[in-house]
Amino acid sequence: MMLTERHIEEIAELLDCGMLCFFHAPTGTIEYHPDPENPYFDPEPWEDLFEKLESDWGNYVRFEKMDSREGFQVMEDFAYSMTDTNFRDKLLDQLSKRKPFQNFKYTIDTSKYRQGWFDFKKKAYIDFVKQQLR
Known part of the structure; x- marks a missing residue:
C-alpha cells in the first residue's frame, strides 16, 4: 500500500x-x-x-522528526516569507538571540500571525515527510 x-x-x-x-x-x-x-x-x-x-x-x-537545525530553518523561512517587514525583523531579531525557539514561539503566540505560522509549519512538515519518501 x-x-x-x-x-x-x-x-x-x-x-x-x-x-x-x-x-x-x-x-x-x-x-x-x-x-x-x-x-x-x-x-x-x-x-x-x-x-x-x-x-x-x-x-x-x-x-524521523526534524532536528533542531531543520526546525530553526523552518522558523527562519517563515520569517523571511512575511510581508509585514516590521514583524519579519522582529522574528529575525528573536531568532538571533539566546533561546531562539522560545523567543520565536512567544513572539508568534502573541501575534496576529499565529495561524499563519501553524499553516506554514504544517506545510513544511508535509514536505519533510515527502522528502523522506524519496
Missing part, C-alpha cells in the same frame, strides 16, 4: 509533536512513539509496540 495524502498529513502532525513514526506498508497503518533520546522518555508503556516493530521491521518505513 502506498502512502496517501492523509497518511502523509498524519505522519507530519505526529512528527511535529515529537514522535517517531513507522508506516506499515502491507496494512497501511501508522505506528508511533516518543523519541527514546528524550531524557523524559519512559520505554515501559511502549514495549509492546517496540516488539511489534522489531518482529516485522522489513515492512515498516521509518520517519
Whole structure:
C-alpha cells in the first residue's frame, strides 16, 4: 500500500509533536512513539509496540522528526516569507538571540500571525515527510 495524502498529513502532525513514526506498508497503518533520546522518555508503556516493530521491521518505513537545525530553518523561512517587514525583523531579531525557539514561539503566540505560522509549519512538515519518501 502506498502512502496517501492523509497518511502523509498524519505522519507530519505526529512528527511535529515529537514522535517517531513507522508506516506499515502491507496494512497501511501508522505506528508511533516518543523519541527514546528524550531524557523524559519512559520505554515501559511502549514495549509492546517496540516488539511489534522489531518482529516485522522489513515492512515498516521509518520517519524521523526534524532536528533542531531543520526546525530553526523552518522558523527562519517563515520569517523571511512575511510581508509585514516590521514583524519579519522582529522574528529575525528573536531568532538571533539566546533561546531562539522560545523567543520565536512567544513572539508568534502573541501575534496576529499565529495561524499563519501553524499553516506554514504544517506545510513544511508535509514536505519533510515527502522528502523522506524519496
